[in-house]
Amino acid sequence: xxxxxxxxxxxxxxxxxxxxxxxxxYASHFLVPQFESVGAGLRVTNPxxxxxxxxxVRVGHDVHMMATHDRPIRFTSWPQGADTWGxxxxxxxxxxxxxxxxASATRIEVGKNCMFATNAYVTDADWHDIYDRTSAPGGxxxxxxxxxxxxxxxxxxxxxxxxxxxxxxxTGSIVTKDIPSNVVAAGNPARVVKELDPEEELRRRExxxxxxxxxxxxxxxxxxxVLHSNRFTTWLRSxxxxxxxx
Numbered sequence: 190x191x192x193x194x195x196x197x198x199x200x201x202x203x204x205x206x207x208x209x210x211x212x213x214x215y216a217s218h219f220l221v222p223q224f225e226s227v228g229a230g231l232r233v234t235n236p237x238x239x240x241x242x243x244x245x246v247r248v249g250h251d252v253h254m255m256a257t258h259d260r261p262i263r264f265t266s267w268p269q270g271a272d273t274w275g276x277x278x279x280x281x282x283x284x285x286x287x288x289x290x291x292a293s294a295t296r297i298e299v300g301k302n303c304m305f306a307t308n309a310y311v312t313d314a315d316w317h318d319i320y321d322r323t324s325a326p327g328g329x330x331x332x333x334x335x336x337x338x339x340x341x342x343x344x345x346x347x348x349x350x351x352x353x354x355x356x357x358x359x360t361g362s363i364v365t366k367d368i369p370s371n372v373v374a375a376g377n378p379a380r381v382v383k384e385l386d387p388e389e390e391l392r393r394r395e396x397x398x399x400x401x402x403x404x405x406x407x408x409x410x411x412x413x414x415v416l417h418s419n420r421f422t423t424w425l426r427s428x429x430x431x432x433x434x435x
Contacts, residue, residue, distance in 0.1 A: 199427040202416040206409075212236065224248055228281060230398070243267060244274040245293075249281035249301065251398050260288035260307065267294040267314065267326050275313070279303075280336065282395040292316075294326040300336035300354070302393040309340040313348045335370065337393050344379075355391060 200208070216236035221227050223241035228250025233239060238256035243266030256262045262285055266275040275293030279285070280301035288308035291297055295313050305311075311334070315327030330349030334340070338352050341360040352358065352368045359375030359382070368374045373383040385391075398404045 196433070197427075198416065199419055199424040200416060201419045201421050201424060202413055204421065204424065205412060205416060228252065230404075238262065240264070245276040247276075247278045249279060249283070251282050251395075251404075252279055253284045255284075255286050257287045262287065263290045263292075265290070265292040267292070269294060269326075282393070282398065284394065293332075295329040296331040297334075298331070299334045300338065302337040302395055303334055304339040304394070306340060306342040306344070306360075308343040309346075310344070311340070311346040315348065337391065341375075355385060 198205070212233070212235075216231070216233045220233060220236045220239055220241070221231070224246050225244060226247045228248060230251035231248060232251075232253045234255040235257060236254075238258055238261040239254055240261055240263045242264070245266045246264045254262055264277055266277060268274050276296045277291050277293045277299075278297070279291075279299045280303060282301050283299060283303040283305075285305045286307045286309075289305040290310045290312075291299075292310075292312045292314070294316075297311055297313050299311075311332055313332045314329040316325060318324035318327045328348065332346060332348065333351040334346070335352060335354040335356075337355045339357045340346065341358050341362065343360060344358045344362045344364070346352065346358070346364045350364050350367060352364065353370030353372070355371045356368050357373045358364055358368070358379060359373065361377075362375045362379040363377040364374065364379040366378065368379065368381065371385040371387070372381045373385070374380060375382050400407070402410075
């Protein structure tokens with residue numbers, strides 16, 4: 190059932206738990222072997238819509254991915270020789286939202302606590318030579334996103350770029366040159382439009398995993414609270430005869 194298209198999740202708690210276990214089993218069996226390495230705590234929504242092409246894609250611990258059927262997540266590594274491929278590393282605690290694409294012919298290094306909004310695109314290559322259109326992947330240069338970088342909706346990060354720690358790239362921006370740490374950059378080409386306030390506390394995603402309560406238990410408790418009154422018959426009715434009074 191496409192939960193994103195309904196007003197309310199009518200599934201009973203036990204049904205949602207069972208569906209989550211099936212989701213995790215699919216991810217473990219079919220998706221995880223496609224990565225070069227995967228840290229503990231990987232959480233993937235709709236793992237059948239996460240595509241890994243090529244070798245050298247590594248994911249740190251406690252990374253979250255949320256794909257949809259119309260906006261798959263794609264990690265692409267391009268071969269440069271018999272044993273040489275592009276390299277993609279996603280740091281711990283990062284989150285990757287629907288439609289994100291990372292394509293590497295040399296190296297894309299993503300630090301810890303990074304966030305990729307919907308349709309973000311990061312590439313370290315031109316993918317064709319400017320003059321010889323039969324030659325691929327064209328010009329290449331490594332990309333580095335330092336810790337706690339946030340790439341906005343539909344933003345593009347081009348080859349050879351380094352984005353400094355804590356910086357935010359605005360929606361729809363195209364980053365062609367390095368961005369310093371602790372700023373907001375936006376536009377085409379992206380330029381610094383604001384500096385982050387050094388007096389403001391920055392709370393990173395890793396805080397979700399180091400609180401008083403284990404993250405998995407927190408999510409489970411939230412589901413119990415939200416779904417506690419749901420009934421199996423109501424869920425079935427919502428599938429075949431949805432209405433506003435459900």
